Amino acid sequence: xxxxxxxxxxxxxxxxxxxxxxxxxxxxxxxxxxxxxxxxxxxxxxxxxxxxxxxxxxxxxxxxxxxxxxxxxxxxxxxxxxxxxxxxxxxxxxxxxxxxxxxxxxxxxxxxxxxxxxxxxxxxxxxxxxxxxxxxxxxxxxxxx
Numbered sequence: 477x478x479x480x481x482x483x484x485x486x487x488x489x490x491x492x493x494x495x496x497x498x499x500x501x502x503x504x505x506x507x508x509x510x511x512x513x514x515x516x517x518x519x520x521x522x523x524x525x526x527x528x529x530x531x532x533x534x535x536x537x538x539x540x541x542x543x544x545x546x547x548x549x550x551x552x553x554x555x556x557x558x559x560x561x562x563x564x565x566x567x568x569x570x571x572x573x574x575x576x577x578x579x580x581x582x583x584x585x586x587x588x589x590x591x592x593x594x595x596x597x598x599x600x601x602x603x604x605x606x607x608x609x610x611x612x613x614x615x616x617x618x619x620x621x
Contacts, residue, residue, distance in 0.1 A: 486532045493525035546580045553577075566604075566612035571597040 500518040553576050557569035574597040575589060583589050604610045 483532065486529065489525050489529040489532055493522060493529055496522040496525055550577065550580055561613050565614045567597065567601045570600065573597075 496518055500515070500522060503514045503518055553573055557573040560569040571593055575593040578589055578592045578596075583592055601612060604612050
């Protein structure tokens, strides 16, 4: 039974249920008007996590061989890029993050890695900054980067 409870899908569903419940507590304590949509989304989140958890517990999936996932590395990189955006602007942290993401998606040829990084990272900046006119954090006072 313990090996079944340590299955990654069960642990993930339980963690999502706990996070959703924790966020729901703060959402239900907020103002009524502004928190209506987040309350519905968190309710759906918790219900889905609960259904997945119950389904996984009923199914009693065997414990799979442990594999190293690139997800923690990507999550750490996103967190570092989000923190660095405040001081370095959007474009400088976004480019290494896009390159790492492409590398983890097994884009290994240097030409495609560089082109993909420049097109995706630079394209996102261009889209938000010039097309949608959503000003992203900048490094230079002139707003160039």
